Amino acid sequence: ATAAAARLLYGMGRDNLLPKPVFGAINKRFQTPHWNIAIVTALIFIIAATLNVNTIVNYINFGALSGFIMLNITVIWIYIVKKTGVEINIRRAQSGLYHLRYLIVPLIGLGVLAWVFLSLANDAKIFGGFFLLVGIIYLAARTRLFRELPPELEV
16 A cells, blocks of 8 residues: 555656655665655554544545545546547437446446445544545646646556
8 A cells, every 4th residue: 555655646746746856756776756655654654553443444435435426426427418428429328228327327326325425434524525625725726726727647
């Protein structure tokens, strides 16, 4: 988990989504994102030393459930609302299978995820909501109040 988080931070730093001098730096000797490894390790230590396992699990579940909720909303948005999915032809977009795949199944998934999300501990919802708000404010600042597209990650 430490290596994955450090690598993700490195990619964001390399592409100027986070400050490049810290998050985009590579150690010359070991060829690793050393600052990111140190930051992630320190955060893991602080979290493990101050929180119990149940609280940590709730925080992790907030992030995972939020991501899957956004995924289902995005599928509905792209394929049903905007109809900009990969090469949608009119006949296929009007078929029952199309609506089952891109509307009904994501709505069912959204309902199940919302039900599980609502059962999370309130402190996890508050803590996660705070970080979500911080992320939205950061994105607004980076995109000049959403007038510009955010920088793209290189894959």
